[in-house]
Amino acid sequence: MAIELAPLPLPASADASKFANFxxxxxxxxxxxxxxxxLKEVQEALYKYDALLFRxxxxxxxxxxxxxxxxxxxxxxxxxxxxxxxSTKKSILHPDLKTIPRVPQVQLIGNGTVYNHEGLAEAKLxxxxxxxxxxxxxxxxxxxxxxxxxxxxxxxxxxxxxxPKVTTLYGLKVPQGDTQTCRYDDGTGDELTxxxxxxAFVSGRTMFDILPKEYQSLAVRxxxxxxxxxxxxxxxxxxxxxxxxxxxxxxxxxxxxxxxxEEAKVKVFPITWKNPVTGALHFQVHPCGVKELLVDPLPxxxxxxxxxxxxxxxxxxxxQVREILYKMQRPAIAPDLVxxxxxxxxxxxLFHNRGVLHSVVGxxxxxxxxxxxxxxxxxxxxxxxxxxxxxxxxx
Numbered sequence: 592m593a594i595e596l597a598p599l600p601l602p603a604s605a606d607a608s609k610f611a612n613f614x615x616x617x618x619x620x621x622x623x624x625x626x627x628x629x630l631k632e633v634q635e636a637l638y639k640y641d642a643l644l645f646r647x648x649x650x651x652x653x654x655x656x657x658x659x660x661x662x663x664x665x666x667x668x669x670x671x672x673x674x675x676x677x678s679t680k681k682s683i684l685h686p687d688l689k690t691i692p693r694v695p696q697v698q699l700i701g702n703g704t705v706y707n708h709e710g711l712a713e714a715k716l717x718x719x720x721x722x723x724x725x726x727x728x729x730x731x732x733x734x735x736x737x738x739x740x741x742x743x744x745x746x747x748x749x750x751x752x753x754x755p756k757v758t759t760l761y762g763l764k765v766p767q768g769d770t771q772t773c774r775y776d777d778g779t780g781d782e783l784t785x786x787x788x789x790x791a792f793v794s795g796r797t798m799f800d801i802l803p804k805e806y807q808s809l810a811v812r813x814x815x816x817x818x819x820x821x822x823x824x825x826x827x828x829x830x831x832x833x834x835x836x837x838x839x840x841x842x843x844x845x846x847x848x849x850x851x852x853e854e855a856k857v858k859v860f861p862i863t864w865k866n867p868v869t870g871a872l873h874f875q876v877h878p879c880g881v882k883e884l885l886v887d888p889l890p891x892x893x894x895x896x897x898x899x900x901x902x903x904x905x906x907x908x909x910x911q912v913r914e915i916l917y918k919m920q921r922p923a924i925a926p927d928l929v930x931x932x933x934x935x936x937x938x939x940x941l942f943h944n945r946g947v948l949h950s951v952v953g954x955x956x957x958x959x960x961x962x963x964x965x966x967x968x969x970x971x972x973x974x975x976x977x978x979x980x981x982x983x984x985x986x
Contacts, residue, residue, distance in 0.1 A: 593632065594617060594618075594620060594629055594632045594633065594636070595617070595618040595619060596615040596616065596617060596618070596636060596640075597615065597616045597618050598614070598615065598616070599613075599614035599615065599616060599642070599644060599930070599932075600933075601930065602784070602930075602931060602933075604783055604784065604926050604927060604929070605927055605928075605929070605930065606927040606928065609794075609797055609927070609928055610930065612639065612640060612641075612796075613640060613641055613642065613792075613794050613797075613930065614640055614641065614642045614643075614644070614792075614930060615636060615640045615642075615643055615644070616643070616644045616645075616646060617633065617636070617643050617644065617645050620633075620645065621645070621648050621650075622645045622648060622650060622654060622655075622658050622759075622939050622941075623648075623650055623651065623653075623654030623655075623657070623658065625658075630661060634661070634662060635868055637662075637757065637941060637942075637943055638866055638867055638868035638869065638943060638946070639868055639869060641792075641794060641796070641942060641943040641946045641947050642792060642930070642940060642941070642942040642943065642947065643940070643941050643942075644932075644938060644939070644940050645938075645939040645940075646935065646937070646938060647935070647937045647938075648937055648939050649937060650761050650937075650939050650964075652691045652693070652694035652697040652709060652964060652966075653694055655694075655697055655759050655761055655939075655964055655966050656694050656696050656697055656966055658759060658941070659696070659755075659757060659758075659759045659941075659966045659967065659968055660696075660968060662756045662757045663755075663756045663757075663968060663970050663971055665971035666755070666756075666968035666969060666970055666971050667696075667968065667969075668696070668752070668968065668969050669690075669695065669696045669698070669966075669967070669968065669969070670746050670747060670748060670752065670754070670755040670758075670967040670968055670969045689711065689714045689716065691709045691710065691711070691964070692709070692710040692711065693709070693710055696966055696968060697964050697965070697966045698964070698965045698966070699711065699714055699716065699962065699963070699964060700716065700963050700964075700965050701716040701718065701764065701960070701961035701962040701963050702716050702717060702718035702766075702788075702955040702957075702959055702960065702961040703715075703716060703955070703957065703958060703959060703960035703961065704716070704960070705764075705960065705962050708962065716961070716962070718788070718951070718953065718954070718955045718961060719741050719742075719951050720741065720954055721738070721739040721740075721741050721830075721834065722734075722954075724741060724742060724829065724830050725739065725829060725830045725831070725832060725834070726829035726830065726831070726832070726838045726840075727776065727832055729774060729776075734954055735771070735954055735956060736769075736771060736772065737771060737772045737773075737774050738771045738772070738773050738774070738785070738952055738953050738954050739773060739774055739775075739776065739832060739833075739834060739952070740773060740791060740833060740834035740835070740924070740950040740951075740952055741834055741950055741951040741952060742830060742834045742879060742950055742951065743793070743833075743834050743835045743836075743878065743920075743924065743948045743949070743950045744877050744879065744948060744949065744950065745875055745876075745877045745944055745945070745948060746758045746944050746967045747877060747944070748969065749817040749818075749821045749822075749858050749877060749880045750817065750818075750819055750820055750821060750852070750856055750857065750858055751856040751858075752969035752970075753969055753970040753971070753972060753973050753974075754860075754875075754944060754945060754969075754970060754974060755944045755945075755967035755968050755969060755970055756943070756944060756945055756968075756970050757941050757942065757943060757944055757967065758941070758942055758944045758965065758966070758967040759939065759940070759941045759964075759965070759966045759967070760790065760939075760940045760941075760942075760963055760964070760965050761937075761938070761939045761940075761963060761964040761965075762934045762935065762936055762937065762938045762939075762940075762963050763936065763937070763962045763963065763964065764936065764960050764961055764962040765788070765934045765935060765936045765938075765961060766787060766788065766955065766959040766960065766961055767787065768787040768959070769787065770784050770785060770786055770787065771784075771785055771787060771952075771953055771954070772784055772785075773785045773791075773931075773952055774832075775832065775833050776832035776833075777831070777832050777833050781925065781926055782926065783926040783929055783931065785931040785952055785953065786931060786932075786933040786934070787953055787955075788934060788952070788953040788955060788961055789931040789932055789933065789934065789952045789953060790931070790932050790934070790940075790949055790950070790951065790952070791929050791930070791931045791932075791949060791950045791952050792929070792930045792931075792932065792942065792947050792948070792949045793923050793924055793928055793929055793930070793947065793948050793949075794873070794923070794928070794946070794947055795864070795873030795874045795875045795945075795946050795947055795948060796866070796871045796872070796873045796874075796946065797923055797928060798873070798874035798919075798920060798922075798923035798948070799863055799872050799873060799874040801922055801923060802874075802919060802922075804897075804985075805897050805898060805899050806899070806918070806919050807985045808889070808893075808898055808899065808985055808986045809886065809899045809900065809915075809919075810862045810863050810872075810874060810919065810985070811862075811863055811872070811977045811981055811982050811985045811986055812886055812887040812888075812889070812900075812903075812982065812986055813861070813862045813884060813885065813886045813887070814859050814860060814861050814862065814884075814885045814976075815859070815860060815862060815876055815881045815883070815884060815885075815916075816857065816858075816859045816881070816882055816883040816884075816885060817857065817858045817859070817860075817877070817880045817881055817882060818843070818846075818857075818880055818881075818882040819846065819849055819852035819856070819857050820849045820850055820852055821877075821879070821880030821882075822880070823844060823849055823850060824843050824844050824846075824849060824880075824882075825837055825843055825879050825880060826844065827842045827843065827844060828840065828842040828843050829842065830879065831917075833921065833924060834950055835878055835917060835920055835921060835924060836878035836879055836913050836916065836917055836920075837878075837879050837913065839909055839910035839913055843909075859885070860875075860876075860973070860974060860976075861974065861976025861977065862874060862875070862876055863875070863976060863977050863981075864945050864946070864974040864975065864976065865974075865975045865976065865977060865978070865981070866943075866946060867975070872977055872981060872985075873945065873946045873947075874919065874920065874923070875945060875946070875948070875974065876916055876920065877948075878913065878916050878917065878920060881912060881913070881916060882907075882909065882912070883905065883906060883907050883912060884904070884905075884906040884912045884915060884916075885904075885905050885906075886899075886900045886903050886904040886905070886906070887903050887982075888900075888901065888902050888903035889901045889902075889986055890982055890983060890986055893983075893986050898986075920948075923948075931952065944967060945974050
């Protein structure tokens with residue numbers, strides 16, 4: 592019998608036509624008790640719909656790790672490494688992660704102080720806030736009413752390790768409260784009403800599909816080179832008000848001040864990643880960590896009229912790299928293309944980390960306790976880029 596899937600409830604702000612193939616609730620199944628046949632269907636559904644929700648389930652860290660690993664049985668370590676090295680202590684991610692001792696691939700994240708939790712006597716958690724990462728901020732008097740996207744990203748170390756195929760998120764303690772207004776503060780007037788502490792998702796497939804022809808051509812011909820230890824590199828810098836990349840002010844750490852790094856471990860990935868089930872291309876770039884853009888020339892016989900960088904390019908000017916990527920990614924975070932998940936306790940969400948971008952959103956007061964388990968595993972292979980036929984089609 593086929594598993595039962597129901598559409599996710601979309602907010603009034605969403606353009607339903609753009610979410611026809613995004614997000615499904617898996618009805619009546621427990622993510623830790625799937626038969627091999629059900630597991631296969633769940634895996635296929637995830638790649639088809641990019642995000643799956645199991646409602647009102649009690650999931651152990653062992654269940655969560657096992658399901659996450661089933662998507663990539665050769666994967667083993669947490670997606671950002673072991674969290675103990677010098678490169679992670681200086682990283683902007685370091686304060687946000689607490690490891691579950693008996694299942695170190697599962698992290699405890701959230702807000703407030705949690706006691707006697709899965710082997711942790713006490714864990715002080717801090718919900719990441721735009722106030723510590725953005726160049727500008729929502730005025731303090733609006734702080735709990737208004738908020739921003741913290742950082743649009745893919746879960747990935749972006750150095751040495753490969754981006755995880757899936758991420759699982761499990762809401763154990765979910766504070767309820769008033770909605771907040773997510774402000775873009777970029778001169779467009781865009782804003783979005785969001786549930787308290789939402790996780791916001793956008794489809795990388797939509798991000799690619801809505802691009803004008805000349806930018807689709809650029810996307811299928813381009814790769815991005817990330818900085819070594821990108822989260823350490825970007826730590827002194829500040830993000831844009833939309834959370835979609837870093838302001839170019841020259842504040843990044845110089846490469847010779849980073850923890851030791853090797854050229855062979857620096858990651859270069861295609862801008863578009865091929866979906867293993869649908870064959871669709873997803874625009875998958877973590878804008879904060881990118882340092883350079885490498886563009887292949889147009890294939891022989893392609894129409895050069897209006898083409899960008901028809902002869903190829905290697906763009907190393909950081910401001911220019913960021914401006915190009917922003918122009919390509921910003922349309923896809925428009926309010927009507929964002930799915931802000933309205934978390935309930937015991938919601939278990941898995942998402943296609945190689946098919947979506949997501950962001951933490953929201954602001955909590957210190958006494959609002961929120962506890963989530965997160966798991967993603969550094970993949971056993973690199974993402975697959977567009978093939979020759981894709982390049983011919985779009986270039």
